[in-house]
Amino acid sequence: MAEDVAFKHIEKTSLIGKRIKKPDAPAKAIGKTRYINDMVLPQMLYGKILHAGRPHAEIISIDTSEAEKLAGVHLVITAKDTPDLKLGFVKDNAPLKSKVLCERDEVAAVAAESEAIAAAAIKLIKVSYKDLPGVFSAKDGLKKDAPQIQENFPGNKSLKFKFKHGDLAEAEAGSDIILDHVFNVHYVTHCCMGTSCAIADFDHNGKLTIYSQTQYPYNYKMDLAPALGIDPGDIRVIQPTTGGSFGAKLDVYPYEPVAAILAQKTGRPVKVLFDREEEFINSPTRQPAAIHLRTGCTSDGILTFRSADVLMDNGAYTSWGPTVPVIMMRTVSGHYRVPVIDFKAQAVYSNNAYAGSFRGYGNVQMTYATAQHMDMFAEELSEKHGMDPIEFHLKNAQKSGEVTPQKSYLRECVLAECLTTAAAASDYVNKHKTYTEACTEEGRYKRGIGLASSIHNAGGAKIHKSDGCGTILKMDDYARVTVITGASEIGQGIDAVISQIVSEELGVPPEHVTLVNNDSDIGPWDVGVHASRTTFIAGNGAKRAAIKAKKQILAAASKQANVTAEELDLRGGYVVQDKDGAAVIRLDRMLRQMHFQPTPDVVMVSDYYEPNSELEGKDHISDHSAAYSHAVHIAEVVVDTYTGEVKVEKVTMAQDVGRVINRMGLEAQMEGGLAFGLGFALSEEMIFEEGRLLNPSFRDYKVPTAPEMPEIEMHFIESDCEEGPYGAKGIAELPTIVIAPAIANAVYNATGIRFLNPPMSPEKVARAIWEKKQADS
């Protein structure tokens, strides 16, 4: 054995739960990282799209001759050049349009030698429109005389969802309190700091390379191919660093095939990049919804039923937005123990903007309703029956091993611990009582405290036939590890988590692990970064691959050391004796010895991890996630009753995280997720007038900035998920989901006013306070 191992002992340590720095952070902090927005390819042309800017119209004619004559313009295309190309999972969309169905509709596109020339060319295209009467709400879309928006969808009816469980009439009869409200959840948008961008490049064998911000590179090919009339196998997706995504890039949107068509026809790479106004108008939104929620409860505080009737404005085309009822109904049937469920949802085509996927995916909308109903019950039961509000929540909180009516199996459930932890840490019960009493007193500033909770999938969501992720792991002769994973990185930090997990198993420093995950020609399949799934699914995959590699190394080492593989371990860059950490051989030497022998033994392993969840079926009865998680937020607010301004001073969060993996990344996701929910609750709102967005700028669409951020106190409850990597669960959406109703409940505590229609903007809050004063006096 080599000399450097003599007397060397390495103790067993663990990185799990430690603070791991994001490997790509230094390059980003010094401005070296090239985002897709920064990329320039040789011979690249700039694409620009002419958007209709009107909600509903026939296109009478398009004259592109002036634009074509402009020096530097290579090509102008319209729908005539792209017949029969379809887009979207119900194929109701197209790269370029022959009829206008919404403001963002793509009417023509230009490829030119500079952005400036492309922008000038767009202005030279003359389109003659005949405006048509439009549909600007789901309700209007259902009217008998409503214009039909999509020719294949009579009555403007888009997607429809239904789930029933138990006898509703009986449950209603057995209820002492029935709450019945309509919550109108508004339009918000992602506002990724890096605006939407695609660069397309065809080679001379007809293969497309698309540089994309997509969150789902593998299924993306399947969705993009019919919009180009090519085989999905002829698409290579490269994912350069992207400036945020949050669900915005979980579908193919028209600018992507437009870039590809321009590239195909010009034979040059073409880049399409939105400016901020284009980004606001032409990006997906969060799915708005009118949620008619009815909930029943006994005077003992036991929930009896929930019935939700959801009406959604589909907009002109169907992206992922109107599929959110799949998650909404899990909240209706799983947010606390509810024995009887009646859920239905209908999406209706209109001439409005269309919604996509967005962090929280339907649960932001539904929890805004269900968590306010829980607060209303708690208040009434406290007033009439003296019930402690936390006791009410605890009575209905599920426990480990319970199964919801939709068959979500809550293997490890710590909702009760989340409730008691957050309530105790924030002194919720006392403060709530004090503020309730002070609510009717005179005074400009009113304090309030509000509690909300929710449930979300935390082990993926099997909405595709596979919810899996592939991993390929190799080690070189210097004990450096390369992990090729299907998982995408959009800023959330899977790079740190995978290097941490692999490092944990192989006993090498995290800096010695390189992640390769941005090229669909290299990476194995993955369903995409969404549904809070990546640490759980890709983390499990990386762990399993690393364990395979470790077994291979220890098997080889055991022969040399004349001990069994079980008696060995990998620590600190060495093969060691497991019992006392005595070094056996340096890991890089071991790898070289394995490599350079008559029968080479090189470490190259692969794994495909498929979670043990069930496919979300048409009946919506399946255990669709490998884990579920709960979170409780308690928000403390001060309401300025003169200006209507709501200041969130502190938020106490308790969340089931399964097990902390990267503590720093976890905190970062909690804080960032909370900021999203804060904007949704208080300030962000897309304002539409007859299908046109009136506030497409950061001036008029207010996202949270540093001064609005509250003090955050986090409690991580570790339920130790059996299926999750080291016990971890997915975590990134719950912080966005739970905060808004917690604020709404706090504002009620402060003012006595329920806000069923977010956002709780100063105008709206001041008006409601004024109206209440008028009514009271």
Place this chain on the structure above:
Amino acid sequence: MSVKIKLDFTLNSRPVNIEVPAEMTVLNLLRDGLDLKGTKYACGEGECGACTIEVDGRTINSCLMMAVDLQGREVMTIEGMQEGHALHPMQQAFVDHGAVQCGFCMPGMIIQANYLVKQNPELTREEMKRGLEGNICRCTGYTKVLDAVAAVVGLNERRN
């Protein structure tokens, strides 16, 4: 054809002599003319702070300044903050405190944070919040950004 104007200024401690179109913004000059793509476009109207740079020791949204106005001035972009290979202490603090996620807003945020600390080395957390109000970040919720700046300032006060 646009009018071109000769321009001399100092960029990250080095002299620059260049001809620029009269209508070009500083942001476009940096990104397209000088290939300094660390300075980001995210709104183009001075609302988000992603394009923040230092001009004559003060921070500015480079999307709102015309390139011709750089005549004779000293400019520092994110690329000019490092000393050799080592990260500037502010950049290092952002890395160490997990303040970087997608990172798109970070060049502007770091330039602004560095400016604030230079102006007032004993900055409070409230003053940091005010000073960073013009820099939008969609990933972090700002908390770790404030932690990073606080670390540079040497504040050990509890989070507020």
